[in-house]
Amino acid sequence: MLKAAAELMQKHIILDTDPGIDDSLAILLAAASPEIVVDGVVSVHGNVSTEQTTRNALAVLELAKAGHVPVYKGCDLPLVKESLLSPETHGDSGLGYAELPEPLNQPGAGHGSDYIIERIMSEPGEITLVCIGPLTNVALAIRQEPRIVENVKEAFIMGGAIQYPGNTTALAEFNTFVDPHAAHIVFHSGMPITLTPLDVTYQCVFTKDDLNRLLKINSPITKFIADSTRFYMEFHDEYQSIEGCVINDPMTLALTFMPEICDYQDLVVDVDLSTGVGLGNTFADFYNYEKKPKNMRVAMGVRPRLFMEMFLERMEKLAQGAFAQGSESNG
Ligand code: BDR
Ligand code: CA
Numbered sequence: 001m002l003k004a005a006a007e008l009m010q011k012h013i014i015l016d017t018d019p020g021i022d023d024s025l026a027i028l029l030a031a032a033s034p035e036i037v038v039d040g041v042v043s044v045h046g047n048v049s050t051e052q053t054t055r056n057a058l059a060v061l062e063l064a065k066a067g068h069v070p071v072y073k074g075c076d077l078p079l080v081k082e083s084l085l086s087p088e089t090h091g092d093s094g095l096g097y098a099e100l101p102e103p104l105n106q107p108g109a110g111h112g113s114d115y116i117i118e119r120i121m122s123e124p125g126e127i128t129l130v131c132i133g134p135l136t137n138v139a140l141a142i143r144q145e146p147r148i149v150e151n152v153k154e155a156f157i158m159g160g161a162i163q164y165p166g167n168t169t170a171l172a173e174f175n176t177f178v179d180p181h182a183a184h185i186v187f188h189s190g191m192p193i194t195l196t197p198l199d200v201t202y203q204c205v206f207t208k209d210d211l212n213r214l215l216k217i218n219s220p221i222t223k224f225i226a227d228s229t230r231f232y233m234e235f236h237d238e239y240q241s242i243e244g245c246v247i248n249d250p251m252t253l254a255l256t257f258m259p260e261i262c263d264y265q266d267l268v269v270d271v272d273l274s275t276g277v278g279l280g281n282t283f284a285d286f287y288n289y290e291k292k293p294k295n296m297r298v299a300m301g302v303r304p305r306l307f308m309e310m311f312l313e314r315m316e317k318l319a320q321g322a323f324a325q326g327s328e329s330n331g
Contacts (some may be wrong), residue, residue, distance in 0.1 A: 011036045011128050011153075011256055014119055016074070017249070018046030018133030019056040021090050021232045024098075025311075026249040027057065028221065031064035032314035032322075035257035039119060039127070041071045042112035046133040046178055047086050048076055048094035050076035051131070056094050061225055064318065067105055074112025074137035078179035080174070086174065089235050096231025098224050113141040120148045128256060129155040131186075132249040134175050139182035142189050154192040158252035159183060160269070160282030161198040162298060167240075170282065172196050178279030183271045193296035194255060195269065197282065199249035200262055204304035207275055208233070208244060210312060219319035251307055255299065256309060263301030266294040273280035 012280050013036050017023045041061065043054040054073045061069050077083055090096060108115070120127045129152055132140055138155070141148055149254040159175040160183075166172040176183045181187060187193070214222045229245055236242040254261055272278040274284060284298065 001258060009036070011129050012039050012123070012126055013037065013130050013256065014040050014116060015044045015253070016041060016044060016116070016129060016131040016133060016137055017057060018044050018048070018053045020053065020094050020133070020249070021096050021228045021245075022249040023047065023132050023246045024056065024060045024095060024228060025225065025247050026253045027060045028064050028225075028318060029250045029253055029311060029314060031061070031066040032318040033257060038066070038069050040108070040115055041069055042074045042115060042137055043071060043107070044074045044112070044133040044137050044296045045076050045078070045083060045085070046175065047090040048092075049085065050074060052094050054107050055103060056058050058105050058107070059100040062103050062105065063100055063220060067103075070108040072110060072112040072115040073104070073107045075140060078134060078136055079139060079181045080178065081181070084178050088239075091231050091233070096228040098227035100224065110295065113137045113144060116141040117148055118143040120152050121145065124151040125153055125228050128153045130256060131155060132158045132252055134179035135159070135182040135186045136179045139179070139185035144184055149189045149191045152191055154194065155186070156196065156252050156256055157186070158196045158201070160271070162193055162267075162269070162282060162284050162300070164197065164199040164202060166197060166281065168276065170271075171278050172280030173282065176282050180271050180273055180280040183280075183282070184273055187269060187271060187295060191298035194264070194325065195296050195298045196248070196252040196255060196262070197298065198248070200299045200302040201251055203247065204245050204251060204301045204307055205242060205244040206247045206308070210244070210308060213312060213313055217316060217319040221315065221319040245312075250311055254307055254310065258307070261303055261307045262299035264297045265300050267296060268292045268294055268300045269296050270299060
């Protein structure tokens with residue numbers, strides 16, 4: 001395809017993220033994916049504080065030679081609940097054992113939720129949201145400017161556990177548990193949503209063999225992946241007896257350009273806001289007892305190796321410098 005035609009077909013994305021080890025892998029995948037252009041990254045609290053997720057987003061973009069992508073700092077607290085961070089999963093820095101140089105760039109001026117509003121309203125129907133952290137920024141943006149709901153192209157959201165156990169409480173997934181009120185606002189906003197819950201992400205494990213394949217290339221990218229996922233694998237081993245690690249966030253990003261990785265069901269999905277053991281639990285009314293309109297498309301089946309082969313190939317290309325600025329640069 002001619003380069004100009006290919007560029008016209010690229011999806012323009014805002015990545016709302018809390019890096020985070022798997023968030024960082026999603027940033028690397030974005031930088032290695034010619035089907036998408038990352039217009040901007042918005043940071044949010046979650047795996048670590050927003051101060052740290054902002055710094056990590058800048059540093060990982062620079063590692064991927066995508067330092068031209070602007071980063072906007074978003075909310076540092078959930079809408080209603082107290083803050084909950086997860087150093088046991090992602091390390092104190094959010095990047096496991098990886099150490100990246102201080103980023104050269106600074107975050108852009110203005111709040112992340114204002115950036116979301118400004119981008120969506122200035123190009124109606126063109127901007128895809130990819131949300132891989134707690135949904136605080138997006139919920140705030142909806143409350144500030146409800147018209148973004150009709151004007152966003154679509155939203156891909158990593159969150160929830162529909163028929164799968166929680167990874168933070170017995171019932172709740174991390175992103176929906178950390179800010180269930182934000183998830184409630186977004187889920188019921190009317191935005192066109194594709195949800196990637198733990199039901200599919202936990203079928204897809206990044207293994208030591210996958211890592212060893214990448215380590216055949218000696219590069220700062222493969223070193224970063226090795227140092228960050230080593231911590232993440234230790235967490236999965238200790239807490240969940242999983243060999244390897246589940247990389248939820250890059251799978252969510254991948255669905256924007258490779259939807260065939262998953263099978264989907266249109267469902268009525270809600271999030272529990274009651275202050276008991278169910279807080280943050282996401283559940284689907286499969287038989288639609290309540291006769292409500294379906295509010296999202298949910299990935300419920302997955303082809304794990306289809307995703308993983310694509311991910312590994314793109315990480316290899318990134319590590320070999322194929323996407324260095326000045327060549328097939330992306331983002
Ligand atoms: C989600 O929570 C975080 O630990 C990950 O970054 C991912 O977005 C998985 O539950
Ligand atoms: Ca995340």
